[in-house]
Amino acid sequence: MNRAALLVLADGRFPAGGHAHSGGAEEAVTAGRVRDVASLEAFCRGRLHTAGLVAAGLAAAAAAGYDPLLLEEAADARTAAPALRYTSRRLGRQLLRAARAAWPCAALDALATARPRGAHQPVVLGLAARCAGLTPLDAAHAATYESIGGPVTAAVRLLRLDPFDATAVLARLAPDMDHVAAEAADAAQRVQADGPAALPAASAPLLDITAEQHAVRGARLFAS
Amino acid sequence: MHLHHSDTFPDSHVHGSGTSSAAEGSGGRRRALRVGLGGPVGSGKTATVAALCRALREELSIAVVTNDIYTREDAEFLLREAVLPAERITAVRTGACPHTAIRDDISANLEAVEDLQDQLGTLDVILIESGGDNLTATFSKGLADAQIFVIDVAGGDDIPRKGGPGITSSDLLVINKTDLAPHVGADLQAMARDAEAQRGDLPTVLTAVKSPGGISPVADWIRERLAAWTAGPA
Amino acid sequence: MTLAAVPPSSPLPTVPTVPGVRATARIRAIRAGDTTVLPTLVGDGPFDLRRARPHGSQARVCILAAMSAPLGGDRLRIDATAKHGADLHITTAAATIALRGPTTAHATYDVHLRLAEHARLHWLPHPLISAARSNLRQSCTIDLAATARLVLREETVLGRAGEGPGRLSTRLTVRRDGRPLLEQQATFGPGAPGWDGPAVLADHRAIGQILIVDPTLEHRPPHARLLGDDPATGQAVLTPLAGPALLITALAPDTLRLRRLLDAAHPIG
Numbered sequence: 001m002n003r004a005a006l007l008v009l010a011d012g013r014f015p016a017g018g019h020a021h022s023g024g025a026e027e028a029v030t031a032g033r034v035r036d037v038a039s040l041e042a043f044c045r046g047r048l049h050t051a052g053l054v055a056a057g058l059a060a061a062a063a064a065g066y067d068p069l070l071l072e073e074a075a076d077a078r079t080a081a082p083a084l085r086y087t088s089r090r091l092g093r094q095l096l097r098a099a100r101a102a103w104p105c106a107a108l109d110a111l112a113t114a115r116p117r118g119a120h121q122p123v124v125l126g127l128a129a130r131c132a133g134l135t136p137l138d139a140a141h142a143a144t145y146e147s148i149g150g151p152v153t154a155a156v157r158l159l160r161l162d163p164f165d166a167t168a169v170l171a172r173l174a175p176d177m178d179h180v181a182a183e184a185a186d187a188a189q190r191v192q193a194d195g196p197a198a199l200p201a202a203s204a205p206l207l208d209i210t211a212e213q214h215a216v217r218g219a220r221l222f223a224s
Numbered sequence: 225m226h227l228h229h230s231d232t233f234p235d236s237h238v239h240g241s242g243t244s245s246a247a248e249g250s251g252g253r254r255r256a257l258r259v260g261l262g263g264p265v266g267s268g269k270t271a272t273v274a275a276l277c278r279a280l281r282e283e284l285s286i287a288v289v290t291n292d293i294y295t296r297e298d299a300e301f302l303l304r305e306a307v308l309p310a311e312r313i314t315a316v317r318t319g320a321c322p323h324t325a326i327r328d329d330i331s332a333n334l335e336a337v338e339d340l341q342d343q344l345g346t347l348d349v350i351l352i353e354s355g356g357d358n359l360t361a362t363f364s365k366g367l368a369d370a371q372i373f374v375i376d377v378a379g380g381d382d383i384p385r386k387g388g389p390g391i392t393s394s395d396l397l398v399i400n401k402t403d404l405a406p407h408v409g410a411d412l413q414a415m416a417r418d419a420e421a422q423r424g425d426l427p428t429v430l431t432a433v434k435s436p437g438g439i440s441p442v443a444d445w446i447r448e449r450l451a452a453w454t455a456g457p458a
Numbered sequence: 459m460t461l462a463a464v465p466p467s468s469p470l471p472t473v474p475t476v477p478g479v480r481a482t483a484r485i486r487a488i489r490a491g492d493t494t495v496l497p498t499l500v501g502d503g504p505f506d507l508r509r510a511r512p513h514g515s516q517a518r519v520c521i522l523a524a525m526s527a528p529l530g531g532d533r534l535r536i537d538a539t540a541k542h543g544a545d546l547h548i549t550t551a552a553a554t555i556a557l558r559g560p561t562t563a564h565a566t567y568d569v570h571l572r573l574a575e576h577a578r579l580h581w582l583p584h585p586l587i588s589a590a591r592s593n594l595r596q597s598c599t600i601d602l603a604a605t606a607r608l609v610l611r612e613e614t615v616l617g618r619a620g621e622g623p624g625r626l627s628t629r630l631t632v633r634r635d636g637r638p639l640l641e642q643q644a645t646f647g648p649g650a651p652g653w654d655g656p657a658v659l660a661d662h663r664a665i666g667q668i669l670i671v672d673p674t675l676e677h678r679p680p681h682a683r684l685l686g687d688d689p690a691t692g693q694a695v696l697t698p699l700a701g702p703a704l705l706i707t708a709l710a711p712d713t714l715r716l717r718r719l720l721d722a723a724h725p726i727g
């Protein structure tokens with residue numbers, strides 16, 4: 001157990017490509033649905049309890065040592081939009097590169113060999129956490145934080161929000177993050193017995209629709 | 225509306241890990257020399273890339289990665305100008321932080337570079353154009369083996385004196401658009417003098433890359449770097 | 459219809475007794491020569507099953523009187539199986555309205571669809587309406603053999619006209635050839651975090667999906683496609699899944715515009 005590794009893994013400066021992605025925030029801003037601190041917070045709450053919860057479940061299960069290739073399948077089944085599957089695999093590939101440099105580990109090497117074009121990001125995140133000596137709950141925390149940390153940073157750039165206000169959004173959602181991470185880690189405990197169907201699958205229709213809108217937009221700052 | 229993004233990933237090849245220091249190429253072949261081009265907005269980075277491609281494409285196998293800020297303007301300019309076939313040009317998005325993508329978190333650019341290398345096989349040079357940024361932007365050694373910093377005379381002839389990492393530490397400083405010097409009242413001699421004071425032995429060229437032959441000193445410098453790269457320890 | 463004092467049909471000893479109906483409707487379709495026949499067609503509780511006029515080789519079933527259930531505490535289930543080569547089409551006669559009932563306890567409404575090799579199933583119920591103060595957990599679990607084909611359309615409306623929604627959680631699980639193909643959950647209504655925010659539904663109150671599973675999609679996977687330019691009248695996206703299947707997800711202010719979007723994305727005759 002090495003708790004400080006969680007700070008390294010969850011740090012926004014961890015070089016795994018996240019800075020170029022807004023987690024759907026750019027499209028929500030373009031559509032006018034996110035325009036201030038309050039709507040950003042509502043966006044983040046929704047994303048946390050859907051995409052964030054799903055990512056946390058997958059990450060926790062991978063951190064618990066469940067077969068990453070079965071989790072890949074589970075991630076596909078939970079990601080209806082091809083733009084989001086594509087983004088997840090690209091980010092997974094970038095994270096795999098960073099994680100292998102940070103925590104060299106046979107399990108990460110094996111996943112890179114099995115999925116040279118990238119595995120789903122939450123699966124890689126969980127496996128990286130495992131290789132860093134972290135627990136499934138730690139991995140779930142990293143995933144939940146990431147699920148809204150990226151959109152908040154993006155919104156600061158897109159809307160010129162006061163960065164203190166934006167950070168306060170994350171702080172206000174911290175209890176929600178704890179709750180989501182715990183729920184995800186609980187579900188991951190049931191995976192060995194019940195299979196990946198035990199993992200959360202919360203969907204967000206607007207995130208699916210807007211991900212495809214964003215993917216064909218010519219002028220945009222963020223990759224997703 | 226049809227959306228075109230591939231969702232399938234043929235498991236056909238394996239790429240290297242995070243370390244990119246050695247000249248590891250797939251199949252034990254030497255990988256391409258990666259040259260980063262940075263510099264302020266509009267200084268002529270894309271014009272330099274286009275001119276380099278035209279000057280070198282007969283003798284070298286070249287590919288380009290662009291880091292557009294908002295649109296795909298740079299990649300599309302290169303495609304329109306047909307300086308290289310489309311499969312040799314890749315655009316990477318940088319989320320409002322062009323310097324992050326070439327310095328602090330190079331993973332997306334590294335992937336673009338590796339994908340080009342994998343898809344095209346033999347490549348001699350990969351040119352990576354950064355999104356136009358400020359004077360502090362530099363390329364990580366993990367991404368580029370050498371970096372060119374492009375400024376222009378129209379941006380103010382005091383820029384070399386102001387310094388900053390791009391001016392002081394780039395492997396080649398290009399002071400572009402010398403053809404405009406008379407029109408903007410830029411003192412080329414002062415620029416050259418200030419650049420030398422900032423850069424010591426590092427080379428600087430004053431040129432106009434869009435003028436006939438204007439790219440030659442830059443192309444020559446690439447040839448030299450490539451010769452040294454190829455001769456160097458694997 | 460009203461469901462007064464119907465005794466639990468099969469009380470589970472471990473579950474504390476709550477008022478409510480326990481009912482399971484069963485449908486089994488088999489192939490017989492050029493037609494599909496229904497050796498099992500068993501209604502129960504609020505489910506009244508009717509044979510509708512067949513359509514070529516396709517057998518058609520309509521679930522009638524569906525229903526002023528589910529009410530709080532109800533445990534409702536529909537099991538439908540299309541055996542090898544059978545072609546089965548199931549609809550409901552009217553919208554299903556989840557209501558509060560005598561207790562605030564949740565109701566469950568579980569649909570299980572099983573498709574054997576070369577079977578085909580259309581599951582096209584009328585909308586499910588989550589009325590204010592209702593509390594329903596709805597699930598749809600589908601198991602398809604590799605060569606089976608499915609057309610599913612589900613529409614959900616959050617709240618009747620002029621009222622807010624009740625609490626509704628839904629789960630759609632689709633397995634094909636034993637492998638997960640699609641897994642989606644949603645929780646809407648009072649107490650569900652973020653559901654009406656800009657990441658999930660914003661102010662849309664009608665949600666619809668069409669799911670097509672067809673092995674021939676393996677060879678000609680569709681492109682993702684967007685429908686509905688004006689968010690005020692609804693938005694939809696057609697997405698290829700990671701398998702021979704496509705999913706249309708639509709959001710609209712009401713059922714009328716929802717159906718218009720779904721029909722535009724994929725007309726179902």
Ligand SMILES: Nc1nc2c(ncn2[C@@H]2O[C@H](COP(=O)(O)OP(=O)(O)OP(=O)(O)O)[C@@H](O)[C@H]2O)c(=O)[nH]1
Binds near residue numbers: 271272355357434
């Ligand atoms: N007069 C003159 N114009 C030039 C020269 N080189 C480039 N330009 C012009 O300068 C403008 C900007 O050139 P680009 O090559 O697009 O500059 P850039 O650095 O790539 O710009 P960003 O990518 O937007 O940061 C264009 O209009 C070019 O035609 C030159 O040598 N002389």
Ligand SMILES: [Mg+2]
Binds near residue numbers: 270
């Ligand atoms: Mg440019």
